[in-house]
Structure formats: structure tokens, C-alpha cells
Amino acid sequence: MRADARRNRERILAAARELFAGEPPEVQMDDLARRAGVGVGTVYRHFPDKEALMGELVRERFALFNEQLRLALDAPGEASADALAQALRASAEGLADDAATRFAFMSGGERVFAHAALEADEFMRLAEVLVRRARRAGLLAPGFRAEDIPMMMCGVCSTMGRPGPGWDWRRHFELLIRGMRAR
């Protein structure tokens, strides 16, 4: 890829992160192009459509989640549930600070997730290792599965940055973690 093209691509993603973080549904491709300092056509050259742009945000976020899960792999067996909880907590904090990606997660269709399929698969592999380890140590609720983790993250995400009175996603998160752990 030519150097100017690579730079443009990064600028477009940066503009998307900035603008989608504000009033996501209002963001127009023209605004995005202007903010990135390119023509609309250039946006479409790099990303076939608006959903593809959101897909890239989601892909990068999954990569960050995976970094957190990998850190948790270092914990010894008896701390594995704490380490898993901490990895998810740190991931949630990151997502809470990134309204643009939250928008992509929540309003994106299948194509958004298809774009991040590799990273999502890796996420599940890591989650399974951690859950198996914590289960062996007797630290998880009976019947808790690795597949529950994406649902937890999605659910918590849905309550971030919303108007609900008295809403506090961290409480919601800890409620789920409490449900995840053995009594």
C-alpha cells in the first residue's frame, strides 16, 4: 500500500472514532471525509461501506480484549477466576471509553462481526482455556460456559453511555461476575 494511502486509511479511522463517539447516528460520510481531510470517494476506496468501517473498529477492539485475556493466562490456577474477571473488567473499561466502537458493536449487523471473525475466534479460544482452568479449580458456577462471556460483554455494553436513571454499568458488570463465580 502506498504511503499516502496508508496515512489516509489511518486518518479515516481516527475521524470515525472521533465522530462516532459524539452523536453516532448523525455521522455522515461527508463529515467523516472532511474531518479526515480526504474526499468521500477515498473513504469508499478504503472501506466498501459504512458497516465495513464499523467492522474495523470492532476488529481492533477484539484484539485489545484478546491482549487482556492473554495477560490472565499468566495467573496460577487458584487465581484464575480473579484473573478472568479482571481481564473482562479491564476490557469493559476500555469499551466504556470508546463510544465509537460501542456504537459499532450495538448497531452493527452480521457483516460487522464477520469482519472481526478471526479475532472473535481467538477470543473464544482464550476464554475457553481460562474457563476450563477456573472450573478445574472449582471457582465457577456449575454450568458456566465460555460462550456466556460474549453475552456478558454485549449486555454490559448495552448499558454503557445510556440515559437510564441510576444506570451504572460497573454494577451491572459485577452482578454478572457474581453470577459467574462459584458460591
Added chain:
Amino acid sequence: MRADARRNRERILAAARELFAGEPPEVQMDDLARRAGVGVGTVYRHFPDKEALMGELVRERFALFNEQLRLALDAPGEASADALAQALRASAEGLADDAATRFAFMSGGERVFAHAALEADEFMRLAEVLVRRARRAGLLAPGFRAEDIPMMMCGVCSTMGRPGPGWDWRRHFELLIRGMRAR
């Protein structure tokens, strides 16, 4: 309201429920009007815009939630946590069968919830009574609050009818209920 106007209003809501249940983001006001057998202008006469239509779906759903919570009030103190869980479970089942309203819940802005403010307030009042009762009976996790309930419902809703592999909103729901209960 004139009889034909009332009938049109109902037809528009019925059409919204049917069409939004299919491919929500694709639904156009023209399709909606055609399905309801009225002109587009009539849709706008009854609902100032698309969001107002979604707001009405949400309002009616809150009323159904409230019915469930009121049923739970009949339970004796020692069954109050079970009754609360059951009311929420039944509410979630209803929502799972109503993709149109789920769409309204998830993609609607503040105005959607403002339209349902009365019913939402009633929901919180009922939830508070039930939570107080279950807390007195020692059946809830320490620190669990009535305000956690809307977050739980929102979170579970976000995992209904989605493409995630291995996703099962009922597991997600029971995980939250497990977090809600005393050990």
C-alpha cells in the same frame, strides 16, 4: 378521536409490529403505510416521526412488564425473590417474542423512553417494592438494588435474536438472576 382515525392508528401500530419484526433497519415509512392501508401522511398524523412510533411500542411493552411485576406482589415474603425472578423471566420471554419492540428498545434514542416515562416510573416503583420485600427476607445479594433491574433487562435484550454463535439469552438471564440472589 374519530372511529376511522382510531382504526388507522391501530393498523399502523400492527404494521409496525409486523414489519419491524422482520428486517428492522430496512423498514421504510412507505412500506409501513402501504401495509397499514393508509397514506404516509396518515402515519405522520398519528406519530410525529419514526421514533414516536417506536416509543409507543416501548410504552405498551412496559405496561406488560408492569402487569408481571404486579402479579409478583401476591407472593408471600419467603417466595418474593422467586416471584420477582419469575416476573422478570416472563417479561423477558414476552420481549423475546417481540422483535419489533426489541429493535425500538435497542436503537431508540432518549425520546423513545421519554414517551414511556409514566410506565417506566411505575416499573421502578413496583421493582422497588419487590426488592425491598426480598431484601427483608434475606433473599438478595448484598447491595443489589431495584435500579439494577432495568440494566439486567436491557442487557438480556441485547443478546436476543442476534447472530452470536452459541448465544442463548436464557442462559444470560439466569446468570444475572444468580448474581441477584443471596448465596
Added chain:
DNA sequence: ACCTGAACACCGTTCAAGT
């Protein structure tokens, strides 16, 4: 009072022309 639907405005996407 209420309804209709052509017309308007807005915004995602394309593509012919340019470097």
C-alpha cells in the same frame, strides 16, 4: 377532522475525470 401522495430534503454510494 382526517386522509392522500407528489414533492422536497437529506445523506449513502458511485463513477468520470484528474494526479
Added chain:
DNA sequence: ACCTGAACACCGTTCAAGT
């Protein structure tokens, strides 16, 4: 090889005319 932005298409919303 990549960029530009005017033009096009689509769809939410309005409003003049009708009953």
C-alpha cells in the same frame, strides 16, 4: 495506484389539495 467531488438514488418528512 490513488484521489476528488459532482451526480445519483433512496428514503424520512412535509404540505397543498381533497373528502
